[in-house]
Amino acid sequence: MASTERPTRRSMGDRLYDAIFSNRVWRSIFRSGYPNTPRNQMLAVATNVFLHLHPTRIHRTHVKITHTFCLGGLSFFLFLGLTISGVLLMFYYVPSVERAYEDILRLDTDVRFGQLMRNMHRWMAHGMVLTVLMHMMRVFYTGAYKPPREFNWVIGVVLLVLTLLLSFTGYLLPWDQLALWAITVGTNMVGSAPLLGEPNRFVLVGGFQVGQNALIRFYTLHVIGLPLMAAVFMTVHFWRIRRDGGLAKPL
Amino acid sequence: MTTANPAEAQSAAVRGRARRQREEELLVWPDLVFIEFISAVVFTILLVGLSVTVDAILLDRANPAVTPNPSKAPWYFLNLQELLLHMHPALAGVVVPTIALIALGAIPYWDNDNEGQGEWLSGPKDWLNVWVGTAVASIGTLLLIFFDDGMHAKIYESLTGAKFPVSWLVNMREFQKNFPLWPTCTPEELAAKTCALGPLEWAKSIPLGKVVRTDLLGLPALDLNINIPAVLVEQIIPVTTMVGLPILLSLVAHRRGIAQTKREHMILQFSGFIAVYVTLTIVGTYFRGEGLALGPYTIFAHQ
Ligand code: HEM
Numbered sequence: 099m100a101s102t103e104r105p106t107r108r109s110m111g112d113r114l115y116d117a118i119f120s121n122r123v124w125r126s127i128f129r130s131g132y133p134n135t136p137r138n139q140m141l142a143v144a145t146n147v148f149l150h151l152h153p154t155r156i157h158r159t160h161v162k163i164t165h166t167f168c169l170g171g172l173s174f175f176l177f178l179g180l181t182i183s184g185v186l187l188m189f190y191y192v193p194s195v196e197r198a199y200e201d202i203l204r205l206d207t208d209v210r211f212g213q214l215m216r217n218m219h220r221w222m223a224h225g226m227v228l229t230v231l232m233h234m235m236r237v238f239y240t241g242a243y244k245p246p247r248e249f250n251w252v253i254g255v256v257l258l259v260l261t262l263l264l265s266f267t268g269y270l271l272p273w274d275q276l277a278l279w280a281i282t283v284g285t286n287m288v289g290s291a292p293l294l295g296e297p298n299r300f301v302l303v304g305g306f307q308v309g310q311n312a313l314i315r316f317y318t319l320h321v322i323g324l325p326l327m328a329a330v331f332m333t334v335h336f337w338r339i340r341r342d343g344g345l346a347k348p349l
Numbered sequence: 350m351t352t353a354n355p356a357e358a359q360s361a362a363v364r365g366r367a368r369r370q371r372e373e374e375l376l377v378w379p380d381l382v383f384i385e386f387i388s389a390v391v392f393t394i395l396l397v398g399l400s401v402t403v404d405a406i407l408l409d410r411a412n413p414a415v416t417p418n419p420s421k422a423p424w425y426f427l428n429l430q431e432l433l434l435h436m437h438p439a440l441a442g443v444v445v446p447t448i449a450l451i452a453l454g455a456i457p458y459w460d461n462d463n464e465g466q467g468e469w470l471s472g473p474k475d476w477l478n479v480w481v482g483t484a485v486a487s488i489g490t491l492l493l494i495f496f497d498d499g500m501h502a503k504i505y506e507s508l509t510g511a512k513f514p515v516s517w518l519v520n521m522r523e524f525q526k527n528f529p530l531w532p533t534c535t536p537e538e539l540a541a542k543t544c545a546l547g548p549l550e551w552a553k554s555i556p557l558g559k560v561v562r563t564d565l566l567g568l569p570a571l572d573l574n575i576n577i578p579a580v581l582v583e584q585i586i587p588v589t590t591m592v593g594l595p596i597l598l599s600l601v602a603h604r605r606g607i608a609q610t611k612r613e614h615m616i617l618q619f620s621g622f623i624a625v626y627v628t629l630t631i632v633g634t635y636f637r638g639e640g641l642a643l644g645p646y647t648i649f650a651h652q
Contacts (some may be wrong), residue, residue: 133378133379136376137380139378140376142378143382148376149382149476153377153379155374155375156374156376156381157374157375158374159467160381161375161380161381161384163384165469168384168385170386171385175388175392179393179396200412202567203407203544204408206404206407214401215403215416215638216405217400217401217404217604218396218397218400219405220405221396222396223601235623236618237477239470239479239616240464240468240470241446241464241468241471241612242466243457244457244464244466245457245463248461251456252457255450262425262426264577270422273410274407274409274411275409275411276407276408278411278413279416279421280422282420283420283422284423285435286442286443287429287433287441287443288441288443290437290441290442291439291442291443292443292444300580307413323569324484345467346466347466347467348467348468348471349463349466349468
């Protein structure tokens with residue numbers, strides 16, 4: 099009983115704590131107090147829309163870095179980073195064959211932090227392809243695709259394709275020699291398919307060769323079409339992880 | 350009344366299991382959220398560091414009139430571009446990647462018992478299969494690339510100083526051109542009867558369009574001349590290789606007792622697939638230079 103007795107004078111720290119975490123503004127935002135008790139910690143996760151992607155508890159082995167190497171999480175982190183840096187790049191970039199290359203040059207030379215933003219976007223894009231591939235390998239080698247997670251693996255394969263397409267469509271946008279010819283080589287591969295190849299290539303490029311039509315198509319896919327699809331599939335991917343009972347664990 | 354007892358016993362067991370499971374669990378806040386936060390910070394710092402030191406590449410303005418030599422796709426498609434050098438473009442550019450993706454998505458439906466999940470390579474032979482799959486597939490891929498580059502002929506020539514004796518065995522294109530059963534007539538020469546017919550000369554141009562009369566159905570007439578040597582070299586041999594060698598690998602591994610269960614075969618094949626993907630990507634990125642000839646190359650030579 100003694101432990102529940104209230105101390106006669108509350109310390110400075112306690113009063114500060116109450117002032118910060120029990121006032122009406124904090125409560126209106128977070129509903130629960132600062133997560134320093136198990137109850138508040140669970141509430142913090144369960145009542146926050148972002149943290150709610152997680153369960154409130156997790157199996158011991160799954161927090162070991164060497165179980166996931168954080169690779170799925172890193173892919174998602176890079177996707178978010180790419181969205182932010184991508185939006186900043188959109189402020190300066192106009193997808194026209196007259197302006198695109200000059201805009202990128204200006205970004206590299208005139209715009210404050212422009213080169214940094216472009217570099218970040220580029221390295222994160224390469225990084226995401228790598229982390230997604232490695233995430234797929236970790237899922238495979240931990241046998242995490244087995245029932246009941248079969249379909250989440252399939253969603254993963256769709257995400258892999260979307261990641262590659264996002265990177266591929268972004269590749270054209272700087273409109274330099276590397277961009278033009280890489281996309282020419284890539285879209286010619288599509289064109290070599292039997293029967294439907296050439297019509298498909300024509301639709302993708304918007305003509306017989308990579309030009310303004312291709313640029314605006316790739317740009318639209320890159321900044322809105324594919325990211326939206328990726329976001330939808332990621333939502334399903336994360337939701338399924340929760341529905342399938344968290345990460346796979348040994349039987 | 351009597352049925353309530355087993356149910357109660359069962360629910361006690363369930364509760365016991367649930368309790369034991371609870372003990373194995375940690376709270377997401379702080380145990381997981383902390384790790385996520387730290388790795389987000391670490392990777393932000395690493396990425397900023399990288400971006401400050403290494404600039405993204407930007408070559409000259411795009412110019413449709415100037416084709417760079419070599420022209421390469423983005424690095425993650427260079428494996429396909431490498432395949433393109435060895436087989437029919439439709440096969441390399443579309444059919445193989447499509448089938449590879451479908452096969453990848455189908456993995457859980459083949460290997461569908463839930464043995465060995467949730468742990469890194471938990472079976473006793475799992476690691477063995479990773480190494481065997483990786484080694485066989487990467488070495489095999491390199492040997493195939495070297496063969497198609499005529500490496501054996503080059504080595505023979507540099508050792509003996511003489512020309513490689515069997516010209517049609519230098520590489521697949523030579524095979525297509527010089528295999529003794531189909532002498533070297535072009536269709537035009539053949540039409541003009543200016544060159545001798547070989548025993549299989551007819552094989553180079555089978556007018557399928559004259560047999561399959563799509564024009565009778567009101568459709569455009571098929572202009573389809575089947576060239577058997579080309580079909581053999583560009584399609585049948587590559588497909589046989591790509592399908593046959595993995596099957597052979599699994600058969601041998603099964604005989605040798607390396608891979609027995611579905612999971613073990615899956616590990617063998619998946620590791621092989623990754624090894625092929627990586628090998629082709631590295632060769633395509635760093636060892637294909639001008640005219641896509643085999644030799645060291647980096648994009649930075651362009652700048
Ligand atoms: C944009 C791409 C992707 C993102 C952002 C993503 C994200 C994630 C995250 C955050 C997890 C939680 C565990 C972890 O971090 O490893 C996860 C698990 C999983 N992912 Fe992905 N993933 C992506 C692509 C893929 C791919 C390509 C595959 C497979 C082909 C895949 C299959 C799975 C499966 C089966 C799980 C459950 C693993 C388990 O139960 O242990 N994902 N994913």
